[in-house]
Amino acid sequence: MKNISASSSLASSGSLKTADCSPQFKPYKHLEGEMKLGLLILADHASAKLPSEYGSLGLASEEFSRHIAYDIGIEAVATGLHHALNVPALMSQFSRLLIDPNRGEDDPTLVMRISDGALIEGNAKIDEAEIERRKSLYYRPYHQAISDQIDQFLAADICPIILSLHSFTDNWRGTLRPWHGGILWDQDHRFVHPLLTALQSEESLHIGDNEPYTGMLKGDCMYRHGTSRGLAHALLEIRQDLITSSEGQNEWIERMARHLTALLSDEELIAPCREPVYFGSYADKSTKT
DSSP, rough: OOOOOOOOHHHHHHHGSOOOOTTTTOOHHHEEOOOOTTTEEEETOOOOOOOOTTTTTTTTTGGGTTTTSTTTTTTHHHHHHHHTTTOOOOEEEEEETTTTTTTTTTTTSSSSSTTTEEEEEHHOOOHHHHHHHHHHIIIHHHHHHHHHHHHHHHTOOOOOOEEEEEEOOOTTTTEEOOOOOEEESSSOOOHHOOOOOOOTTTTTEEEEEOOOOOOTTTTTTHHHHHHHGGGEEEEEEEEESSSSHHHHHHHHHHHHHHHHHHHHHHHHHHHSSSSSOOOOTTTGGGGOO
């Protein structure tokens, strides 16, 4: 039976727009670290949490253990990588079911009504005022925190490289996904090519290039903080069945720490990443060919 609370019924009707944000709920987690390595770690879908006033959005509790609510295993990998490298990391602390921080503000999938077969009753009748409320209280504070951290790098005369971490399902609607991981990107190849080369050098790994998704999405997190600011960046997708256990998470933490330490210490290789360059985006009509 679905757990439909009174507050999720309010969300469904749009009446929740007048409610106050729970003072205990912070929309992001900021793990501070040394900036000298020049790396910023992001995890847009780290959490399946919802502010208490939204109840369960009308969903059964088991839905929050699925990929529709968050990127399984990524919070642990991002946290472990932060500790291994002692670099700053920012992670959202609200479920993508509330609002998706890896979408542009005008993206029609910003607030999902249906996700992989699950009807999200708390979003079904959402109005523009409630969407604006969620942007103001959750979506924008997360992105502002990212912008502020980037500004701190730049104020220290360090041009940061951004690494965004995500996970994907091993099976999508009956089709098996063979990749262990994938690098998503748009037109800025500076950090992507060295990272792809490093990961693809491991014979046991099948690493996709813009698989299982494309990195050419207008307004997403990498577009907003990487492409638009001329900062080198890459989005790493890890197949979630590989990081559901602590053993798998530790394997990927060790792997990524090893590769990133080598890449970021190679001055000749990483030099092109150390200044803003505006490559544009295939997602912009003006740059499409």
